[in-house]
Amino acid sequence: MFARPLVRTARAVRCTKRRFASSTASTVSSGFATRAALAAAGAVVVAGTVYTILPQAHADASRVTKSGERIITLEEMGKHWQAGSLWVAIDGKVYDVSEFANTHPGGSRILLENGGRDTTKLFHAIHPPNTIHKYAKEVPCVGVIDPEELAVLASQRNAEDDRIDAARKRLFGVDSVVGISDFERYAKDLLPLHAWAYYSTGADTEGALAENAAIFKRLFFRPRIMRDVHDVDTSTEFLGVKSSIPVYVAPTARNGLGQPEGEVAVTRGAGATGIFQVLSHYASRSLDEVKAAARDGQHIGWQVYLNPDRERSREAIEEAVAAGAHSIWITADTVTLGKRETERRLNAEANPAPHGQPLSRERQRFGFSAHDARMSWDDIAFVRKYAPGLPVVIKGVGAWEDVVLAYKYGADAVVLSNHGGRQLDFAQPPLKVLYDVNKNAPQVLHRKNFNIFVDGSVRHGTDVLKALCLGATAVGLGRPFIYAATGWGSDGVEKAVEILEEEIAIGMQLLGVTRVDQLGPQYLDTSKI
Ligand code: HEM
Numbered sequence: 001m002f003a004r005p006l007v008r009t010a011r012a013v014r015c016t017k018r019r020f021a022s023s024t025a026s027t028v029s030s031g032f033a034t035r036a037a038l039a040a041a042g043a044v045v046v047a048g049t050v051y052t053i054l055p056q057a058h059a060d061a062s063r064v065t066k067s068g069e070r071i072i073t074l075e076e077m078g079k080h081w082q083a084g085s086l087w088v089a090i091d092g093k094v095y096d097v098s099e100f101a102n103t104h105p106g107g108s109r110i111l112l113e114n115g116g117r118d119t120t121k122l123f124h125a126i127h128p129p130n131t132i133h134k135y136a137k138e139v140p141c142v143g144v145i146d147p148e149e150l151a152v153l154a155s156q157r158n159a160e161d162d163r164i165d166a167a168r169k170r171l172f173g174v175d176s177v178v179g180i181s182d183f184e185r186y187a188k189d190l191l192p193l194h195a196w197a198y199y200s201t202g203a204d205t206e207g208a209l210a211e212n213a214a215i216f217k218r219l220f221f222r223p224r225i226m227r228d229v230h231d232v233d234t235s236t237e238f239l240g241v242k243s244s245i246p247v248y249v250a251p252t253a254r255n256g257l258g259q260p261e262g263e264v265a266v267t268r269g270a271g272a273t274g275i276f277q278v279l280s281h282y283a284s285r286s287l288d289e290v291k292a293a294a295r296d297g298q299h300i301g302w303q304v305y306l307n308p309d310r311e312r313s314r315e316a317i318e319e320a321v322a323a324g325a326h327s328i329w330i331t332a333d334t335v336t337l338g339k340r341e342t343e344r345r346l347n348a349e350a351n352p353a354p355h356g357q358p359l360s361r362e363r364q365r366f367g368f369s370a371h372d373a374r375m376s377w378d379d380i381a382f383v384r385k386y387a388p389g390l391p392v393v394i395k396g397v398g399a400w401e402d403v404v405l406a407y408k409y410g411a412d413a414v415v416l417s418n419h420g421g422r423q424l425d426f427a428q429p430p431l432k433v434l435y436d437v438n439k440n441a442p443q444v445l446h447r448k449n450f451n452i453f454v455d456g457s458v459r460h461g462t463d464v465l466k467a468l469c470l471g472a473t474a475v476g477l478g479r480p481f482i483y484a485a486t487g488w489g490s491d492g493v494e495k496a497v498e499i500l501e502e503e504i505a506i507g508m509q510l511l512g513v514t515r516v517d518q519l520g521p522q523y524l525d526t527s528k529i
């Protein structure tokens with residue numbers, strides 16, 4: 001059954017011995033060879049934990065349920081973990097993803113890493129509810145997991161569950177959070193490692209990620225004094241939406257990895273504080289769920305990744321329009337996925353392949369077959385066709401020339417962004433792009449029909465003010481809202497906005513302005529940019 005020779009299995013055998021004696025779980029590596037050995041020994045690994053295969057469960061492999069579905073034991077399941085014979089279990093059902101792995105929008109690697117296992121928890125944290133239904137033809141259901149085994153699985157816990165529970169017990173009240181970066185510090189302990197690795201990291205050397213933050217430290221204010229700044233108004237309006245502060249929630253995928261409500265918690269926090277949210281194409285919750293949690297009059301933008309199969313994109317855009325999306329945000333900086341080296345390293349070190357395992361010759365492109373590498377400026381017209389009347393925003397602009405082109409092709413707004421340093425490493429920081437727009441294309445700044453947003457490592461009210469001084473309409477924050485919701489759900493998001501609002505108000509007063517439209521380059525020293 002196992003195509004790959006098992007070179008080193010001592011570790012797996014030790015674990016199985018211990019486990020068979022006690023029928024409890026132990027945490028091990030899930031390298032391919034290890035998993036092969038475990039399956040051969042009648043055990044299975046779920047989320048890094050070895051579980052006992054109950055003896056009675058694999059006695060009869062031909063059982064069927066009352067409704068005629070084949071009952072599959074964990075032992076049998078565990079044998080289908082490699083390319084060409086790849087199964088995953090979700091909500092008790094077993095799906096054959098051997099073919100689908102080649103076109104899975106999340107890539108084949110993640111399916112190979114999780115093949116032969118129950119992936120229910122991870123699957124739901126990543127995918128909106130009706131995903132399986134939509135792809136039913138591509139992921140044939142081959143049976144159901146033995147219900148007795150399923151019950152055992154559900155009751156098992158692993159060391160990571162215990163670590164997270166302990167961190168939750170230590171967590172204090174949200175009112176004790178002082179600054180935006182604190183949310184990140186606390187979230188690290190509260191998240192499963194793979195979620196922390198996914199959220200926190202950047203591409204390659206993380207040079208772009210570091211510079212996004214560093215550039216703010218090279219911009220200094222030129223405050224003006226002796227002005228009446230008693231009454232300060234931090235509110236603004238963009239794309240026809242009123243916002244309590246010039247800040248919005250940038251679209252981030254898979255918020256459900258950190259807490260069960262996922263993006264819905266962010267929606268409630270954004271609604272309570274009056275800020276705008278952009279929902280990611282790869283959100284863990286659907287736009288319908290998010291809209292159901294929104295307040296009356298609360299607007300939600302929807303971000304799209306254009307698919308090479310434009311029928312899929314058309315369907316997705318039309319669905320978003322039907323669900324009440326306020327605007328469509330086309331992300332243009334992700335024609336392929338950046339190499340997130342730190343993320344891969346953290347995951348690989350937590351789950352290393354056994355030393356001596358032969359080099360895998362099944363090269364898996366960690367790319368996104370679901371992202372169109374042929375997208376062009378004409379795609380603004382494509383999106384408009386299926387989202388008539390909605391604002392269209394181009395996200396991921398990294399050079400001032402493309403700001404001018406976006407304007408020329410009729411976009412309603414752009415987001416200057418390098419995807420939080422997760423795509424092209426050393427893509428210049430968005431604030432530098434904005435500075436270049438000031439120098440080279442000031443005609444596109446402050447236009448009624450064209451907004452310029454900025455995101456990337458905005459963590460203080462003063463960062464927001466610096467971007468606005470350079471002509472940004474508003475700024476997006478990504479990771480901070482994920483982390484705030486991880487710790488405290490929607491209260492965390494509310495608190496994050498409250499912190500920013502206070503900092504923005506203080507900054508405005510000390511700078512000598514009372515309304516955000518008074519901010520301008522005259523308040524900044526850019527000589528060290
Ligand atoms: C078996 C049926 C599955 C189907 C039909 C499916 C479908 C999809 C789709 C449509 C996307 C694109 C996101 C979206 O449009 O919402 C996606 C992304 C993804 N999927 Fe799956 N998937 C399946 C199983 C899995 C499993 C078992 C895992 C992990 C154990 C997984 C991990 C991922 C990841 C990591 C992404 C990328 C999300 C991102 O980068 O933000 N998928 N999948």
Ligand SMILES: Cc1cc2nc3c(=O)[nH]c(=O)nc-3n(C[C@H](O)[C@H](O)[C@H](O)COP(=O)(O)O)c2cc1C
Nearest residue numbers: 199250251252253280331419420456457477478479
């Ligand atoms: C975990 C994570 C997931 C993201 N997912 C998406 C996405 O699905 N679509 C998108 O356009 N941008 C995505 N981004 C980029 C954000 O929209 C935004 O550009 C970036 O997070 C801003 O930087 P910040 O996190 O430092 O605030 C993601 C960023 C992170 C950190």
